[in-house]
Amino acid sequence: MGEQSAGCSGSPKTVTVPRRDLPVYLAVLLREVVSTRCPHLRRAMDELPPALDPEERLAVRQALTDELCATGLGDDDSPNQRGMNLESLIDYLAR
Numbered sequence: 001m002g003e004q005s006a007g008c009s010g011s012p013k014t015v016t017v018p019r020r021d022l023p024v025y026l027a028v029l030l031r032e033v034v035s036t037r038c039p040h041l042r043r044a045m046d047e048l049p050p051a052l053d054p055e056e057r058l059a060v061r062q063a064l065t066d067e068l069c070a071t072g073l074g075d076d077d078s079p080n081q082r083g084m085n086l087e088s089l090i091d092y093l094a095r
Contacts, residue, residue: 022049022092025085026085026088026089026092029082029085029086029089030045030060030064030089031045033060033063033064033067033086033089034060034063036067037063037066037067038059038060038063041056041059041060044056057093060093061090061093061094064086064089064090064093065086065090067086068083068086068087068090071083072084072085072086072087
């Protein structure tokens with residue numbers, strides 16, 4: 001299968017995520033996750049909405065999903081508050 005995985009790599013084309021207000025606490029969480037899991041995309045987070053190509057958006061959504069699995073679930077596997085915030089960010093980037 002010649003497809004490239006949705007890792008933290010990108011191409012030069014950019015697409016701006018549609019403008020929607022993002023609460024400060026979610027913007028901080030988005031920057032935290034990107035800085036940790038996709039540091040090369042950190043600069044794209046300086047402006048909201050971020051200008052990302054489709055592969056970069058997918059990579060950020062995957063990083064958010066990985067973070068959700070790692071830190072956003074309680075003992076019963078239901079989302080904790082961090083998990084609900086991460087889900088909100090995944091939805092934000094999916095539109």
